[in-house]
Amino acid sequence: MIEIRDLAKIYRMGEETVAALAGVSLTIARGEHTAIIGPSGSGKSSLMNILGGLDRPTRGTYRFEGEDVGQMDDDSLADFRSRRIGFVFQSFQLLPRLSALQNVELPMVYAGLLPAERRERAAAMLERVGLGSRMGHRPTQLSGGQQQRVAIARALANAPDLLLADEPTGALDSQTGKDVLALFHQLNAEGLTILIVTHDHDVAAQAGRRVTFRDGLIVSDDKGGPA
Amino acid sequence: MMRRIDLVGFAAGAIAAHPMRSALTSLGVVIGVAAVVMMTSIGLGAQQRVTSAIGGLGSNLLIVSPGASRGPGGGFVSQGAGSGMSLNDDDAEAIGKLDGVAASAPSVRGGAQLASEGANWSTRVEGVTPDYLVARDLTIASGRMFDENEARQGRKVIVIGQTIVTELFGEGADPIGKRIRVGAVPFEVIGVLESKGQSGFGQDQDDIVLGPLPAVRSRIVGRRVRGDNVQTIYVKAGTADDLDRVQEDLSNLLRERHRIRPGQEDDFSVQNMAAIMEAMQASVKTFTGLLAAVAAVSLVVGGVGIMNIMLVAVTERTREIGLRMALGARRIDVLLQFALEAMTLSVIGGAIGLVIGVGGGALMAKLGDWPVAIAAWSIPVSLGFSLLVGLVFGAYPSWRAARLDPIEALRRE
Numbered sequence: 001m002i003e004i005r006d007l008a009k010i011y012r013m014g015e016e017t018v019a020a021l022a023g024v025s026l027t028i029a030r031g032e033h034t035a036i037i038g039p040s041g042s043g044k045s046s047l048m049n050i051l052g053g054l055d056r057p058t059r060g061t062y063r064f065e066g067e068d069v070g071q072m073d074d075d076s077l078a079d080f081r082s083r084r085i086g087f088v089f090q091s092f093q094l095l096p097r098l099s100a101l102q103n104v105e106l107p108m109v110y111a112g113l114l115p116a117e118r119r120e121r122a123a124a125m126l127e128r129v130g131l132g133s134r135m136g137h138r139p140t141q142l143s144g145g146q147q148q149r150v151a152i153a154r155a156l157a158n159a160p161d162l163l164l165a166d167e168p169t170g171a172l173d174s175q176t177g178k179d180v181l182a183l184f185h186q187l188n189a190e191g192l193t194i195l196i197v198t199h200d201h202d203v204a205a206q207a208g209r210r211v212t213f214r215d216g217l218i219v220s221d222d223k224g225g226p227a
Numbered sequence: 228m229m230r231r232i233d234l235v236g237f238a239a240g241a242i243a244a245h246p247m248r249s250a251l252t253s254l255g256v257v258i259g260v261a262a263v264v265m266m267t268s269i270g271l272g273a274q275q276r277v278t279s280a281i282g283g284l285g286s287n288l289l290i291v292s293p294g295a296s297r298g299p300g301g302g303f304v305s306q307g308a309g310s311g312m313s314l315n316d317d318d319a320e321a322i323g324k325l326d327g328v329a330a331s332a333p334s335v336r337g338g339a340q341l342a343s344e345g346a347n348w349s350t351r352v353e354g355v356t357p358d359y360l361v362a363r364d365l366t367i368a369s370g371r372m373f374d375e376n377e378a379r380q381g382r383k384v385i386v387i388g389q390t391i392v393t394e395l396f397g398e399g400a401d402p403i404g405k406r407i408r409v410g411a412v413p414f415e416v417i418g419v420l421e422s423k424g425q426s427g428f429g430q431d432q433d434d435i436v437l438g439p440l441p442a443v444r445s446r447i448v449g450r451r452v453r454g455d456n457v458q459t460i461y462v463k464a465g466t467a468d469d470l471d472r473v474q475e476d477l478s479n480l481l482r483e484r485h486r487i488r489p490g491q492e493d494d495f496s497v498q499n500m501a502a503i504m505e506a507m508q509a510s511v512k513t514f515t516g517l518l519a520a521v522a523a524v525s526l527v528v529g530g531v532g533i534m535n536i537m538l539v540a541v542t543e544r545t546r547e548i549g550l551r552m553a554l555g556a557r558r559i560d561v562l563l564q565f566a567l568e569a570m571t572l573s574v575i576g577g578a579i580g581l582v583i584g585v586g587g588g589a590l591m592a593k594l595g596d597w598p599v600a601i602a603a604w605s606i607p608v609s610l611g612f613s614l615l616v617g618l619v620f621g622a623y624p625s626w627r628a629a630r631l632d633p634i635e636a637l638r639r640e
Contacts, residue, residue: 107555
């Protein structure tokens with residue numbers, strides 16, 4: 001499903017150039033549950049930004065289901081994110097003045113769905129992550145774990161091909177973190193392709209495949225199932 | 228692709244999230260629009276007042292007075308010493324025969340004390356011919372006007388205005404047939420004029436007494452007017468189009484009759500009321516424009532206020548912008564969201580300002596005692612302008628929002 005070849009991302013910092021990604025090739029198949037591991041500065045965030053269509057590579061190719069995402073313009077990238085990608089962030093990134101239901105509706109607004117359909121699907125997604133009884137609550141009225149569930153429901157709203165999670169348990173205590181990872185397992189079992197970016201080896205160990213980054217390069221690719 | 232109608236919900240939600248801030252942001256536009264609407268309505272009221280003031284003298288009217296005029300082409304009369312009595316009955320009659328003249332009414336006037344049934348009233352009495360009613364657009368409410376014969380025979384009859392009726396006989400009394408002593412001379416009331424109310428200049432137009440010209444001239448005005456001299460000739464042209472030509476013709480006629488050689492100054496002056504009205508209206512218009520321009524400046528200041536708050540909002544909501552982009556918003560969607568927010572704030576301010584401006588204009592009209600004049604165009608124009616203000620001053624903050632890098636924006640605290 002995802003095919004990247006010799007992908008590089010190079011930043012200019014004054015006189016110097018810094019290669020966040022120094023030529024990475026990786027293939028991810030539909031239905032895989034992958035963790036990208038590495039210390040900060042290893043290039044894993046840069047990879048995630050490019051995979052999610054938030055950024056363009058300096059060099060190399062990125063194909064998603066055959067689409068050349070690396071060459072898309074801003075509008076096409078926005079549509080690509082809308083159709084294909086569900087984002088889950090470390091800090092949840094919920095809009096505080098909107099209810100849980102309205103937060104989940106948001107990506108569907110940008111996909112052009114009608115209000116009635118949005119509401120119905122948002123409600124179904126919240127049911128799916130176990131928050132059917134909290135739809136009218138604002139983020140501040142929810143616990144951290146509940147907020148991350150709302151964010152996951154939001155990521156699922158447009159039925160994405162890929163769920164991209166950036167340190168999804170980083171802001172949660174270990175028990176709620178485990179619950180969220182269990183939810184990922186469940187979603188993966190239902191066929192969703194998931195890619196988690198983390199520096200936490202315990203989190204990475206849950207995934208079926210672990211790709212380790214260091215200094216902008218892949219240093220290991222362990223497809224041996226959950227460790 | 229999103230449905231753009233959903234942007235309305237976003238804008239409304241953002242504005243409703245900070246009601247106090249939104250209200251203060253709109254305040255500048257509220258004040259600006261209210262000021263513009265109020266100023267134009269005051270200007271328009273003043274304009275209508277000028278129109279009614281001059282129009283009240285009679286339409287298509289030329290006022291011919293003795294004495295030289297100041298400057299070319301008419302204007303206000305220079306009544307210096309020795310301006311003399313250069314006009315007489317025959318001049319008026321000759322003017323009346325000119326083509327396009329509907330009425331030529333000579334008149335004299337003098338102050339007099341009126342007395343009747345124990346009441347008395349001090350006013351000015353005008354000696355006129357029946358044509359005077361035509362020239363000044365006056366109508367008889369009850370009784371009748373004296374005719375040419377009565378005038379010539381020196382009959383002592385008068386036609387009076389409502390104020391005189393009220394002052395001498397009491398409100399609503401019927402004075403027809405009653406006698407009034409004008410100075411020392413008794414006159415019989417034969418008619419009452421239709422009320423014209425106050426003129427735009429604040430004069431009571433009903434404080435009026437009309438008597439036959441010869442009788443008034445000899446018995447009341449006395450020494451100040453000799454022989455068959457008159458003080459004013461009111462000339463009414465048949466139509467407004469005739470006015471300029473009639474003015475020229477009567478000037479030529481009078482120069483001829485008075486034997487004024489070419490190059491020599493006129494011994495009379497002609498005021499074209501239409502021309503004076505135009506000049507006054509033009510100056511009122513200029514004044515109105517000036518007031519509106521000053522008010523418009525405050526509208527611009529209101530726009531700057533909107534820009535300021537929108538820039539703050541973009542900074543505050545940087546993460547929200549990044550998130551929206553991550554969730555599939557195109558840059559244009561973000562741009563339109565913030566632009567719509569700015570325009571909504573501005574138009575709401577404009578609508579409130581319009582209501583205040585209309586109310587304020589009406590209040591000012593009441594205080595200033597002139598007609599309420601809210602121009603119908605001021606409604607779409609002020610709303611349109613506030614929309615434009617929102618668009619112009621919302622453009623830069625919206626552009627800043629749309630240009631943000633989603634990765635940077637998401638990382639912002």
